[in-house]
Amino acid sequence: MDSFEFNKIAGWLLAAALSILGISIGTHMAFRPVKPEKPSYVVEGVVAEADPAAPAAPAVADKPIAFYLASADVAKGEAVFKKCGACHNAEKGGTNGIGPNLYGIVGNVHDHMPGFSYSDALMAMKGKPWNFDELNAWLTSPKAYAAGTKMAFGGISKPEDRAAVIAYLNSKSDKPLPMPAVPADAAPAAAPAEAAPAK
Numbered sequence: 325m326d327s328f329e330f331n332k333i334a335g336w337l338l339a340a341a342l343s344i345l346g347i348s349i350g351t352h353m354a355f356r357p358v359k360p361e362k363p364s365y366v367v368e369g370v371v372a373e374a375d376p377a378a379p380a381a382p383a384v385a386d387k388p389i390a391f392y393l394a395s396a397d398v399a400k401g402e403a404v405f406k407k408c409g410a411c412h413n414a415e416k417g418g419t420n421g422i423g424p425n426l427y428g429i430v431g432n433v434h435d436h437m438p439g440f441s442y443s444d445a446l447m448a449m450k451g452k453p454w455n456f457d458e459l460n461a462w463l464t465s466p467k468a469y470a471a472g473t474k475m476a477f478g479g480i481s482k483p484e485d486r487a488a489v490i491a492y493l494n495s496k497s498d499k500p501l502p503m504p505a506v507p508a509d510a511a512p513a514a515a516p517a518e519a520a521p522a523k
């Protein structure tokens with residue numbers, strides 16, 4: 325009888341152990357899906373944090389470059405061009421430096437200097453016109469405009485400065501382009517701003 329009792333107790337213990345094992349497996353199984361959920365939640369959080377940052381730039385988006393070109397100051401542009409001068413010469417007949425000569429670049433085509441060894445990134449755009457909008461995008465962020473470009477320049481963040489340097493480059497030309505018309509959506513903002521100080 326003692327050994328029967330012992331077996332009975334051992335049986336209960338075994339059953340208990342099995343159910344604990346079962347619970348622990350069950351818990352583990354239940355726990356497992358929780359684990360991947362955590363990192364994916366964290367990733368989502370990171371993405372969610374990055375997302376508002378990305379639209380934040382367009383939220384304070386600049387007006388079209390034509391708006392800034394309307395009041396662009398060529399003399400200021402000449403000063404801004406000092407940032408470019410280490411690599412670029414903008415004089416007629418000037419040599420290529422680290423970057424190509426930029427005389428007459430406004431309204432010209434991408435890769436306009438035949439002797440200059442452009443990057444593949446810029447060669448992929450060969451012949452495309454360098455109009456005001458293209459130059460504005462390029463000077464905002466050369467890397468974003470042409471990933472893989474050889475132009476090691478971070479870009480000009482202020483639209484006024486970009487407009488100024490574009491206006492300056494436009495003056496360095498045999499046939500400067502007329503300034504573009506200010507788009508209708510940017511014009512109403514410009515008109516009251518100009519009208520207010522005049523009163």
Ligand code: HEC
Binds near residue numbers: 407422442446
């Ligand atoms: C560190 C040197 C460097 C600086 C600073 C620099 N550039 Fe450049 N730039 C280059 C190089 C190199 C290229 C050729 C890019 C390529 O092939 O990817 C280039 C290309 C260009 C082109 C295209 C020319 C063409 O023929 O298509 C323009 C326009 C230009 N730069 C304007 C500017 C302006 C404006 C500034 C100043 C705000 C500036 N760059 C500052 C090196 C520079």
